[in-house]
């Protein structure tokens with residue numbers, strides 16, 4: 001008969017091997033833990049990268065778009081090229097407009113007249129040079145700095161009037177409201193608000209405009225592809 005101790009030794013793993021066995025398990029555990037941590041690290045990095053890409057890319061695009069718009073405009077006004085002289089027509093003394101809009105404009109005035117409303121054209125095409133005079137002389141007469149003046153008049157090169165597609169309109173029966181916000185109380189303005197869109201005219205500076213004051217007298221024509229292209233940037237912002 002073998003003693004208890006002898007039996008135990010016979011079935012048990014030898015001490016040396018036991019140590020080796022335990023160590024192997026521990027080393028394997030260590031390896032698995034290391035691999036898992038490494039995988040976790042890789043996973044976290046890729047998740048971070050992915051979220052960075054997916055969140056930041058649209059922001060960057062937005063910033064570029066905003067910058068473009070902000071770079072192009074000055075004191076709330078967008079830049080406009082001067083129309084070439086051959087596209088201008090004189091519709092009455094001192095009033096020149098883009099040939100594409102002249103017909104619609106005159107038709108609008110005639111139709112208004114038939115409704116008992118007398119529209120007066122105050123200002124059509126203005127050259128960049130004339131705009132320069134208006135902007136800088138009025139600025140000094142009124143003792144205003146550029147940003148104040150820009151609320152009521154575009155800086156040269158930034159006026160819709162230089163495109164030939166803008167027209168300032170008054171009421172023949174209320175000339176004291178010419179270029180004044182009070183023009184909005186006239187029958188002429190009420191008629192325009194109701195009917196101008198039929199002739200493809202639109203108010204450029206409405207009450208919600210942030211940088212430029214409300215100008216109920218200033219209308220622009222959007223009835224041709226050329227005109228739509230000219231005002232594309234403006235329509236995108238507003």
Ligand SMILES: [Zn+2]
Nearest residue numbers: 166167168218
């Ligand atoms: Zn105007």
